[in-house]
Amino acid sequence: LEEPLIFELNGTGKCGVDFDAEPGDVSPALAKFARKAPVDLPGLTEPETVRHYTRLSRQNYAIDLGPFPLGSCTMKHNPRLNEAMARLPGFADIHPLQPMDTVQGAFEVIEQLAEWLCKLTGMEAVAMSPKAGAHGELCGILAIRAALEARGDAREVILVPESAHGTNPATAAFAGYRVENIPATKDGRVDLAALTARLGPDVAGVMITNPNTCGLFEREMKAISDALHAAGGLVYCDGANFNAIVGKVRPGDLGVDAMHINLHKTFSTPHGGGGPGSGPVVLSALLAPFAPIPFVRRDEKGRLRMVEERGVKDNLPQTFGRMTAFHGQMGMFTRALTYILSHGVDGLRQVAEDAVLNANYVLRSLEGDMDAPFGKAGPCMHEALFSDDDLPEGFSTLDIAKGLIDEGFHPMTVYFPLVVHGAMLIEPTETESKQGLDRFIAAMKSLAQRAKAEDESLKSAPHFAPRRRLDETRAARKPVLTYKGEGVPPGTPSLSEIGGS
Amino acid sequence: LEEPLIFELNGTGKCGVDFDAEPGDVSPALAKFARKAPVDLPGLTEPETVRHYTRLSRQNYAIDLGPFPLGSCTMKHNPRLNEAMARLPGFADIHPLQPMDTVQGAFEVIEQLAEWLCKLTGMEAVAMSPKAGAHGELCGILAIRAALEARGDAREVILVPESAHGTNPATAAFAGYRVENIPATKDGRVDLAALTARLGPDVAGVMITNPNTCGLFEREMKAISDALHAAGGLVYCDGANFNAIVGKVRPGDLGVDAMHINLHKTFSTPHGGGGPGSGPVVLSALLAPFAPIPFVRRDEKGRLRMVEERGVKDNLPQTFGRMTAFHGQMGMFTRALTYILSHGVDGLRQVAEDAVLNANYVLRSLEGDMDAPFGKAGPCMHEALFSDDDLPEGFSTLDIAKGLIDEGFHPMTVYFPLVVHGAMLIEPTETESKQGLDRFIAAMKSLAQRAKAEDESLKSAPHFAPRRRLDETRAARKPVLTYKGEGVPPGTPSLSEIGGS
């Protein structure tokens, strides 16, 4: 499976686009700004382009090919109806600044999705514009900061559990907070006593992931919220794992003040090889006045209006401002709303239940073969966590992960969360069948046994993927980030490109 | 690359479709016809379905992955715009029997395409309804038969060159004719003298492929037509290779009476793993009155009307009748018209020129390594023909073909045409780049050298495809045509399904 770079495909003088009009001359006024020669980029005709990208695509693993059990990443099936709906010209071919009367349907999509998100979480309001989960975290933390500053009590510290996603501390720091870790109990949850002890007038809030990244529900969430509120702080919930409890639990019932929802996780908008995401943030009544602009509101005549800079004074004077141009990830809204309406509230509950059932099935099926550090503590939620404790000397979590590639699966999340040594975090999601899980479990057992049998070949896995292990050190030492016509030559297209190595 | 059958995927009790309505009871009147139990077929949910077919698709070679140099099959790039246009609801979601005033745009597509086809071929009329090439051949032969019968001169024999496609004699036989072969000259063309000698009052017509299946233009086509006409016979031209001369030559100028056009070859509607095709038949003025119904005609008010059984008496009393329900392959018409408008008449000429250029480039690049039986006779048209003459004892055309698979290419057409021993017929088409051709040529040279070096591994090629050579005798001896829960068990999904073997 070798495919040259576009720069190696003789693209000089070619073009895959035809034009009807002849290109005009540059107007005299513009001439002094004009470039001397076209941008130095190859062009390819349509047949060459289609083939290049089709062939490249086949070097990817994807949820359409098999399970993608990445804990905390929630790779579930992406329904095709969602894609079709997002491509309706009435959604895909409208401009964000069209007169508002001409985009009432788009506003309605946002309004309906917002209503679902508020009701599913039991929260007061939702900020729709954040572009992804981390952007949503920033939104929540800025709302907290704005609320605290509004009462003249800025504070300095955000508490974050050790098991948190890296985006949590990065976000808090970006918003100007100092980050302090809070320890975990030996059963993998936030240490309520330690947390309570740390609370004080300098603590602005806490960022808790629930279910947490060990795959466990934070039993004491309500107590945590109450403690924070009593100490004048606020509670941010990282909603990356909301898919485990959607339709089962409303975070608002647990005292949360803000939580982002990854539409691309819980509501199945496609990850697309790294985005786009979408991270609406639900807010408590306390934080709602500080929400960012823009947002949709119905006027007295029942017309939908987007409140932007223009409407702030009348509608949301305390907003902390705008986080991005335009109105958020509309394309993801249409997909998520399509998904939500398809499942309905009963289906969403079943989603959570099946996700949790699948994870527990994996946990219990594998805990005899691999160390499950919190397995004794009870059921897990949507993901099952294992450590490298049972692997023999010289075999690592990475070897299991790469071995899984040779078995035809994408690896689980590895070395995260940091609270477990050599963590392997497995999230099957609700869209895997029992038959598929049984195959995955069998592969995992086989790998565990090969490791225990000290099968050296495992250390150099994968052997059957498009590439063997890649030299990441070389990549980072002297980064080659763009094509310069030198560097490593392309591989020679070898025997059998058809499903071949 | 192993994928179970749908019958092996635990599909009992599952369904990938949701319904809003509750299924009602069967009405009493119908009860006695009702089946006792649902059809015994597995259902799969959408995630399972998408994965099954996505994984299966990856076991296919396709034009989107690489060259498909099947001579006489014309596998060229399928533009994506054509697919998008065919899916516009105004084309895809209309019923063939809607009132005619509600489908004027559809009629216009047919009218415009028909006009292009007539003008490009220099013919009088076109029958649009044939469903594929062979169906078009039947249309042409039936028109010939009807015309001859109308003048009270039915005749019995159709002459077909040895190099003809199998559909030619099969069609003639189906229409009730006796088929006789006409020999070829040593330079691969119809033997005009032999043909003329055979003409007589029993000969209804001749079926000539031009350019022929040796990739050569029938220089004497006009003379053949004249001879036939002089003898009271008619000329059918198999237009499968029209792509070589579109925009360059009008078959009507060569005296042809009928010719089908494979829209899926010349005008790039996708082959789809074996259809649908579309085979409109252009007709001379002599044959036009005998064309099949239905067809589009403008009435005195400029409205388009489909002439069906109802309008026959007034519009086409001599029609030989209907060949299929409804109006032909509308979905292919929209694609072909889109393709034709994209290329325009200048682009179509360039299509033919580049197709011929590419084929000659292959011919001249390989004739030193492989026997080109008609290479000396001059340039070829859109395909280059080789024989197994230069292969050493024990090595066959099949070995070269299967070896090509290991090189990452689809094999050429093999053992056809029958007039050449161990024929290898290579048609690159105009949508292959020079770089791509050079890679193909290098692979062919390498295979020829391996054969000459008597590399035994070539005899068991392919080695790197999803399957090794398949046992066709076993398949035919005791055919297993449906799944019965026995037979060969599925392969165990093996190491590395990701681009792996």
Next chain:
Amino acid sequence: MRYLPLTPDDRTEMLATIGAGSVDALFRDVPAQVLNPAFEGLPPHASEMAVERHMKALARKNLSAGDVPFFLGAGAYRHHVPASVDHLIQRGEFLTAYTPYQPEIAQGTLQVLFEFQTQVARLFGTDIANASMYDGSTACWEAIAMAGRITRRDGVVIGPIHPHYLSTARTMAKFTKDEIRELSPALIADAGDDAVIGMIDDKTSCVVVQYPDILGRIPDLAKIADAAHAKGALLVTVVTEPVALGLLESPGALGADIVVGEGQSLGVGLNFGGPYLGLFGAREKYTRQMPGRLCGETVDADGKRGFVLTLSTREQHIRREKATSNICTNSGLCALAFSIHMTLLGGEGLDRLARINHARAVYAAEKLAAIQGVELVNQRGFFNEFTLKLVGHDAREVAHRLAQRQILSGVALGRLYPDATDLAEGLVVCVTETCTDEGIATLVAALAEELA
């Protein structure tokens, strides 16, 4: 020219390799007087944007079924096709593959065909099925031809089938010299089983019966099968609406020897009549008389299960003039679409879909039959399609007036049977799961007005 990868430099270089002075030198076998003619009135190439604009303008001149209350059937049925079907058939590996003549690198298509054949055979209740034909009408005449090969007789008895199917068979019969006797439909509840049976004689090769028939009536297949078999004739059953078989007993189980059908209902869509999908099933003992491609199971050199096209000694590319049919390209991609849709449904989903269709049609028929001047022909049962008699009205004109009101109400029999004045009052109405209550109410109200 966006689809042509050769650059002017490439062409020059390649001509040098070939040793030709110009491209036209490669066309030297073409007589000069016919090379490079002028093409009057044909435009040059155009941008994707311009072509898209042109085609969209044409598309807008059509009234899409999805935009109006829609009740047409009569051989082409509108069902909801799941979005995943179209997504999957657009995979380049399916869309742009050729006929799977090289099985080592075509197992995707081949396994689909094997699954498809099994689905069709189980749906039809036949032992086997082939890998598809062009459409239902051509499958029907191929079945007649096949019956002729099996029985070596040339009489064909045809019941009230779709008139286009009949017309197609008549065309073929003119040339094959088969003798067709057909029963024309009448606007009565009796599907004419006895009349059909009465036409069978010792020269009858096969009896062709549509199930349900063109008016939506259900013939008694078992009875006709017995009568045909008693005379040594075969029963060919035509199914234009495969969803019906979710509810009705399969033709094979009732004695049909060959079952053909139009598969467009599942996965394919309306497409103004094509491309569609011919389904073809038969008894196993007739395998070698089947037309079209067959996919069979085998093993490869390593003993792994695999699939190949088989029994090609029946086919034109091997057998030439002795082939069972001249068919080559058939309807592979439509077979894929059908098979995916069927996989999504499964037997239970098909059962449910069929029951919903039936219930909605019964509901609509009751409302429509209650209109003054409307009679329901199908008093002995129907599936999702029924015929109304609009007493004293030419149904064609009524349908036209309703179309002007943006209601596509049904297929007037006058369109299909121009010469049968006794059928002119007939309107064939089809009600599927896609018809809403509002749509039905709109039709009922408008029809009542038109007839008032």
Next chain:
Amino acid sequence: MRYLPLTPDDRTEMLATIGAGSVDALFRDVPAQVLNPAFEGLPPHASEMAVERHMKALARKNLSAGDVPFFLGAGAYRHHVPASVDHLIQRGEFLTAYTPYQPEIAQGTLQVLFEFQTQVARLFGTDIANASMYDGSTACWEAIAMAGRITRRDGVVIGPIHPHYLSTARTMAKFTKDEIRELSPALIADAGDDAVIGMIDDKTSCVVVQYPDILGRIPDLAKIADAAHAKGALLVTVVTEPVALGLLESPGALGADIVVGEGQSLGVGLNFGGPYLGLFGAREKYTRQMPGRLCGETVDADGKRGFVLTLSTREQHIRREKATSNICTNSGLCALAFSIHMTLLGGEGLDRLARINHARAVYAAEKLAAIQGVELVNQRGFFNEFTLKLVGHDAREVAHRLAQRQILSGVALGRLYPDATDLAEGLVVCVTETCTDEGIATLVAALAEELA
């Protein structure tokens, strides 16, 4: 439920394996009083058909750009996107893949990102580019933050950029305590280069200039770069219309240190504002201060070329609170779409597309400026977007009235600058290759009428 593969039997069997009596037993850590609440007013699951109907009804309430004469820009541009782009990004292997953290089985995405980075760097004239940001506006504030890290200064000078970009930067500055000084646009030909230069001082971390600016004017980047560099500040250039760089000299060549942009113009489409695509390029020496993902070339254990995400020690999942940004998921699929479209165009196609855009815009501007009461602000040149002064009229009201006439005429500055009464007469009009002569004529005639 069509997306859920577990059957009731599966669930029972799995619970048995787990040793749990019910699914809710697995939720035992959830306090009973909050488990399984009632959700008032939320409907149950629905068929694909029903959901499709609902969404289509909503879509129909919007006026699609393709259906009317359309001239909106101001940060989001309507260009023709070749059909192959959308086909390719819907390949399941691209669409449903995750971030390429396992490079052995993600070379498809990784090679695309490497090609994308190269395309963006060459377009921007920068040494390097990253693998994408959320959109132009967030890329812009990330650039400001990056400049702060590099210069360790906190003053930011901002020229007449898109007000949403400014608004976004202001929001961030409130929390990061950066001090922003901005130049508001005025309806004059002068893009305000000197005014911007005059605001630069020793505390200035960076100068942010949009190229072309929000009114379509072209700032003199080289001059501003020199002035910024003289004070030790960086020049950040914002490009909201990358097609402009087909014609205009690249910002990098003119001295910009960081170039950010909105990539939506190519491949992505309007989408009502999102998802879009943030482009981010910079000088190589700032590589380790870059936000976002970077893809780099390396080799595998067999020495074959391959690609990996690299320098992740800048990123949050490694660096946590010390990361250069909190960004994680970005805009991978949009980057793919951009890259495919750019590959189809190539440098020469982009040049041609840009010239066509420019020529059409000049043509339209001349016609529009000839209307009584209309002044063309951009007397010193523009690319495909220009600003009209509708003397004596609130442009917002005019645009609304034109919208009622089914003409989407432009972006009124009153929408973007609610408090700037001096801008209320301004209408930003964008003319791309998608605007027809007829559309332009329609706009000209209607605007003349509205202003008469």
